[in-house]
Amino acid sequence: MSNWFGIKIAGPSNGSTEGPTFQELWRYRYQKSIHLLERYRSASAKYRHLKQIKKKIGNRPLIAIILSEQMGDIIACEPIAREVRQRHPDGYIIWVVREPFAELVKYNPNLDEYLVEKCPGERVQLLQSGIYDKVYNMHISHRKCKYCPEDPINPTADAIGLTFDNYYHRGDLLYIFSQAAGLPAMTAEPKMYILESVRQKIAGLQLPAGPIVIHCQSSHILRDWPADNWNKLVRWLIATYPYPIIEVGLAPTVTEPNPQFRSLCGQLSLLETAEVIRQARLFIGIDSGPAHMANATGVDAILLLGKLFDFVDYLPYSGRYKRGEGVTILNDFGHPCAELPYAWVQDAVQQRLGQPKLV
Known part of the structure; x- marks a missing residue:
């Protein structure tokens, strides 16, 4: 049987202990009601704001x-802002983004503004309002x-058959999403726009010069390499x-x-x-x-990839990394990143930094 908001629950006579509890169902119902109320308020406020912009x-x-989301996707697709500005030099261009990633577009000189999206439902509501004169939507349906x-x-x-099941078979993120937006397939170099105040703040940390920077955890466990391997690599x-090592994330x-590690x-x-x-x-x-x-900042890199769902031989990066410049990409095809041999990473480091010196 189902309750009124579409969640299936076990009947009282079947003895099942599986499925959501009564408390969980009511919590969901409450959270859904609050979300929908806040969403409609948010969308209405944004619509009024956009109307004021159009008047201005x-x-x-x-x-x-x-x-609107995924840090890597937004960084990879930065060239879209430059392309749209070139196509619409007099346009008032807004990037729609989720709050955690707003900083990535906030200071882009090709944009006039950014708009924080509450959720995909709000996006649909604003698109259906017809408030925008032109839309470049990179999201897959x-x-x-x-x-x-x-x-x-x-x-x-949809017209080009782009789905979550095949998008990485089509090319890198910029190449894919530029077509989803109705633009020609793009292969440009991504850029980061870092404020001078940000550079001064990092300078104030007095980090040692020329570090090796590592990032070990992603938003999805299938992309990760074991913690034991990272610790072993740092010790080696x-x-x-003699270089300092900094972990970010x-x-x-x-x-x-x-003390050589921070x-x-x-x-x-x-x-x-x-x-950093x-x-x-x-x-x-x-x-x-x-x-x-x-x-996007022109740094040489060693990147650890592996099988991601059904994607085996995929490359998310455009620009330098797509051309193989300044990057070593390690992928034991058909195996997840977690199974990437430790020795491959160590060998790649030696090729990038030179043979180790005896100490």
Whole structure:
């Protein structure tokens, strides 16, 4: 049987202990109601704000670039903002983004503004309002909000057969999403726009010059390499090379107490993380947002990839890394990143940094 908001629950006479409890169902019902109320308020406020912008800009077109989430996706698709600005030099261009990633577009000189998206349902509501004069939507269809009834559709992506099951078979993220937005397939270099105030803040940390920067954990466990391997690698780096080692990311993986190693995990904003990576002599990491930062800031890198769902031979990066410049990409095809041999990473480091010196 099902309750009124569509969650299946076990009948009282079947003795089943599986499925959500009565308390969980009512908690979901409450959270859904609150979310929908806040969403409609948020969408109405944003619609009024956009109407005021249209009144202010007169005949200039109001243009939306929509790619609201995933750090790496947004960094990889930065060239879209430049392309849209070139196509619409007089346009008032807004990038629609989720709050955690707003910093990545906030200071882009090709944009007039950014708009914080509450959820995909709100996005659908604003698109259906017709408030935008032109839309470049990079999202693939059917990534829904868990509370909203709307199913986000991107007809342009649908027309070229782009789905979550095949997108990485088509090419790198910029190449894919530029086509989903209705633009020609793009292969440009991504850029990071790092404020001088951010650079000064990182300078104030007095980090040692020319570090090896590592990033060990992604938003998805299938992309990760074992913590034991990272700790082993850091111990070997300390014993072999004189360079300082800095870990970045949300949560630390390495537990090495040596003063040559420093963890900045959980201490930096997105742009501050990008600035630390920009100063690195070498970045070592898994497929993640910081890896895209390394690509966008021109840093040499060793990247650890592996099978991701049904994607075996895939490459998320455009620009330098796509051309194989300044990067070593390790992938034991058909195996997840967790099974990537430790020796491969150590050998790649030696090729990038030179043979170790005896100490």
